[in-house]
Each structure stands twice: as C-alpha cells, then as structure tokens.
C-alpha cells in the first residue's frame with residue numbers, strides 16, 4: 001500500500017518505520033525542517049523496545065508529495081489536525097482511507113470536513129514514543145492499536161488496516177465500539193498525561209502517590225458523566241480505574257506526550273481532554289471541578305513557560 005504519515009513526530013515515525021519494514025511504501029510528512037533534513041539525509045534512527053535501528057525513509061513537507069495515497073495515518077497534535085488536513089487535501093483520493101489515532105476528543109467532527117465518512121477510520125493506541133533529537137526517536141510497548149470504521153458499511157476497509165498493522169508488528173485489533181475505546185483512552189490521558197505533566201513525573205511515580213485513588217476517581221467520574229450525557233457511552237468507573245492501573249504497570253517508565261510537550265516548550269492537548277470535559281460539563285449545567293482545575297493549572301504552566309496555545313478549532 002502507498003501510505004503517508006501525516007505528522008511524523010514520535011508516534012508517526014514509529015508507525016512509519018514498522019509499516020515500511022513490513023513492505024509498505026511509506027512517506028513521512030512533516031513541517032519541522034531539521035527533522036526532515038536529518039531523516040532525508042541520514043535515515044530515521046529509532047530505538048524500538050531497546051533495539052536500535054536506522055532506516056532510510058522518504059520524508060518531505062505535505063505540499064511536496066504529489067500522488068494520491070491508499071492510506072494516510074494522521075499523527076499531528078490535536079491542535080494541528082485541521083491545518084494538516086488542509087495541507088494534504090491533494091493526496092486524498094475517492095478511496096483513500098484516513099486513520100486517526102490521536103489522543104483527545106472531537107477529532108471525527110474535524111475529519112468529516114475533509115474526508116468522506118466512508119473512508120474515516122478512528123482508533124486509539126497505547127504504544128509509547130518520544131523524540132530524542134531531530135531524526136532520532138524511540139518507540140516502546142506492545143500496543144495495541146484499536147480501530148473501527150466510522151461508516152458501519154465499511155468494516156472490510158478497517159479490517160484490511162487491522163491486518164496490515166498486525167503484519168507489521170503494531171498489534172492491530174478491531175474494536176466493536178470505537179466511541180467507547182476513545183472515551184476510555186481519554187480517561188488514560190486525562191489522568192496520566194495531565195498529572196504527569198503537572199507533577200513533572202513518570203506514570204509510575206504518579207501512580208504510586210498517596211493521593212492517586214482520589215485523583216483517578218475524581219477525574220474519571222467527570223469524564224464518565226460527559227461520555228454518558230454527550231455520546232451515550234457508559235463507562236464503568238471502577239472498571240476504567242482498574243484498566244488505568246493495569247496500563248500504568250505496563251508503561252510506568254514513560255513520560256506521557258503531554259509531559260514531553262512541556263519539556264519541549266510546546267503547547268499541550270489539554271483543551272481536547274480535561275478542558276473538553278470541563279467545557280461540555282458547563283453546557284450540561286454541571287460542575288467538573290477536577291477537570292477544570294487540571295486544565296487551569298496546565299494553562300497556567302504554559303503561561304509561566306511562555307508557551308502560546310494554538311487555537312483549538
């Protein structure tokens with residue numbers, strides 16, 4: 001398959017690497033000049049679960065790729081999705097599948113402005129990744145990648161992508177309810193990402209604090225309330241907290257992507273996570289004190305660091 005990775009940061013490079021290694025025709029797309037130059041000249045240096053490798057890969061800016069793709073994986077930050085979709089319009093054909101595994105809420109609505117719903121595949125992943133320097137990344141864990149077609153008639157297309165991910169070692173799994181999966185992943189990020197960023201800690205450190213239980217319960221309860229009111233998704237709070245604790249044991253050494261954003265002086269995705277839940281709660285006339293405080297604290301940290309948040313829409 002001809003595949004473009006639209007947004008080739010930490011996760012995008014890891015996915016592109018695995019797909020190319022298993023024989024797919026991959027092009028990495030990004031706008032970060034030094035990163036493009038390094039990968040184009042020296043190949044991608046990547047460490048996967050402790051094993052170092054170097055792979056020659058095609059990489060350019062979105063406007064420099066001039067053919068329609070069979071599949072495009074979007075891997076921008078949430079606030080960069082809209083502008084990336086505008087800049088890849090010319091490589092989306094009538095049958096191009098667009099797969100979105102971003103963290104955060106509300107991305108399907110954005111994608112529907114650019115892609116026919118029959119070609120949109122939504123999902124989540126718990127692979128962990130980071131950028132060590134331009135052209136040098138790491139990628140850890142076992143996944144999975146859970147995904148589902150947005151149009152109920154298009155299951156076959158989603159299964160093809162699941163199969164391709166499976167063959168490339170990315171552990172693709174078909175989800176029967178990707179809305180549920182997305183809300184559960186939002187709980188992962190609404191707790192792990194926000195708390196690790198605020199406390200400047202790894203997941204393991206945050207999950208071994210004496211206050212973790214009340215923080216998890218407060219945040220997850222607010223996410224679950226909005227999931228039910230807004231999307232008719234029933235998240236079992238106890239089950240979700242157990243899922244978070246089990247995941248924390250597997251990815252404990254990781255600094256979540258929101259922590260990495262602050263460390264790299266870049267805006268966070270908080271408005272698509274706790275911020276989105278706080279805003280939705282206001283619309284429903286209910287309070288979300290945990291999510292509102294976490295969002296305010298993250299924005300305060302961005303202000304102190306002089307980081308300018310990109311517009312969320």
Ligand SMILES: NC(=O)C1=CN([C@@H]2O[C@H](COP(=O)(O)OP(=O)(O)OC[C@H]3O[C@@H](n4cnc5c(N)ncnc54)[C@H](OP(=O)(O)O)[C@@H]3O)[C@@H](O)[C@H]2O)C=CC1
Nearest residue numbers: 007008009010011012030031032075076102103128129257
């Ligand atoms: N990292 C992880 O472990 C996980 C991440 N996710 C989610 O996946 C999506 C992509 O995340 P991730 O791959 O971590 O994002 P990265 O921050 O690694 O990369 C995203 C984009 O940010 C720009 N960028 C990043 N670092 C720099 C820098 N130092 N200087 C200039 N530009 C930079 C690049 O885009 P450009 O220059 O073109 O703007 C890049 O394509 C997000 O929604 C994230 O929440 C989900 C699961 C795990």
Ligand SMILES: CC(C)(CO)C(=O)C(=O)O
Nearest residue numbers: 125126127128192256257
């Ligand atoms: C779950 C976790 C923490 C790693 O997959 C993540 O989504 C992130 O770092 O943003």
